[in-house]
Amino acid sequence: MTDALLIALFALGGAACAGVLGAGVLRLVRRRSVAVSLTVVAAVTVTAMLAGTLAVAQAMFLSRHDLGVVTLVAAMAAVVSLATALLLGRWVVARSRELSRAARDFGDGGSFAAPPGQTTAELDALSRELAATSAKLAASRERERALEASRRELVAWISHDLRTPLAGLRAMSEALEDGMAADPARYHRQIRTEVERLNSMVGDLFELSRIHAGALCLTPSRMSVYDLVGDALSGADPLAREHGVRLVGGTVERVPVEVDGKEMTRVLANLLINAIRHTPADGTVAIAAQRQDGAVVLSVTDGCGGIAAEDLPRVFDTGWRGTTARTPPAGAGLGLAIVRGIVEAHAGHATVHNVPGGCRFEVTLPLTA
Known part of the structure; x- marks a missing residue:
């Protein structure tokens, strides 16, 4: 065996011993500051070199003079290495603490701002x-605040909308009970109308609660958009005649879709009813369905005169009515929120934009393969 190989083996053995000892120390201080770990690494490096040198010296490969020189050089290297490791460790620790303080600020409800200066x-x-x-947390907090405000507003509005017809029903029932009603038949018709309105409102609330709870169970089946539009037009025709509004079926392609027929019919009915109620007499409400970029787009265009640009993003919000009036014709403000919920449950999306003389609601659904 050559001298070089023996020197290499002895040096490796001494350095390995130092490395194993350093690994044990690093394991013990793994929960301490990174400055301590860097110092240990620097010490292990110098110790490994010195241990290898001593191992070689013990094998009589070095003279006493050479051993003293190497030991002195290793000692000087150790001083410089440890000082450098300490400085680097303190700098990294300082940057880490600044980063921790910045993270703590946005965790307490503020926003994160990276500390100034250079870093690793x-x-x-x-x-x-x-x-x-x-940024995501800030957006989430904003959505949570908006949702909470919307819920409080909805509770207030629904309470008002329920209280008004209930007060009327109570007054009419007391008048009938006391024999004070001049036209009992008219009172009975009015009571029936109010009860149907209350029943519709409760139904909308139940549907919306199922959507928000993710409990909307769909039973999709393959059907033609043409049939969906035809059923919706038939159902909305009496209301359109009552309001003097013309219903027009535009271009309706016979496109197959996989949807829950009952829920999607409700979507189109809500859009048509909303359009009819906001279109003046002798106006026109048009419905169309066209294939577009691998999807089918159902649109309902009314003659409401358009929606204010600042209100367009709120149209599908729960409780939004487009007016501050709390009168019965304004509705409960749940129809369009239900539309969005049902459409999104079908992996589609609902949008609205202004067109000359009114606005157009569009429902985009994926096509059946």
Whole structure:
């Protein structure tokens, strides 16, 4: 065996012993500051070199003078290495603490702002991730506040909408009971109308609660959009005649879709009823269905005169009526929210935009393969 190979083996053995000892120390201090770990790594490096040198010296490959020189060099290297490790560790720890304080701020409800100054690539990447997370949390908090405000507003509005007809029903029932009604038949008809309105409102609330709870159970089946539109037009025709509004079926392609017929009929009925109620007499409400980019787009166009640009994003919000009036004709503001919920349950989306003389509601559904 050559001298070089023996020297290499002895040096490897001494360095390995130092490495094993350093690994044990690192395991013990793994929960301590990164500055301590860096110091241990620097110490292990120098100790491994010195251990290998001593092992070689014990094998009589080095003279006493050479051993003293190597030991002195290793000692100086150890001083410089440990000082560098301590400085680097303190800098990394300081940057980590600044990052922790910034993260604590946005965790307490504020926004994350990366601390100024240079940092390591890993801490810089962490700062970017924290900034992105902070933005998502801020958006989530804003949505939560808007949703909570919408729920409180809805409860107030529904309470008002329920209280008004109930008060009327109570007054009419008392008048009938006391024999004070001049036209009992008219009172009975009015009571029936109010009860149907209340029943419709409760039904809408139940449907909306199922949608929000994710409990809307769909039973999809393959059907033609042409049949859906035909059924919706037939159901809305009496209301259109009552309001003096013309219903027009535009281009309706015979496109197959996989939908829940009952729920999708409710979507089109809500859109048509909403369009008819907001279109003046002698106006026109048009419905169409066309294939577009791998989907089918059902549209309902009315003659309401258009919606204010600032209100367009709120049209499908729960309880939005487009007016501050709380009168019965304004409705409960649930129909369009139900439309959006049912359409999204079918993996589609609902939109609205203004057109000359009115607005157009569009429902986009995926085509059946």
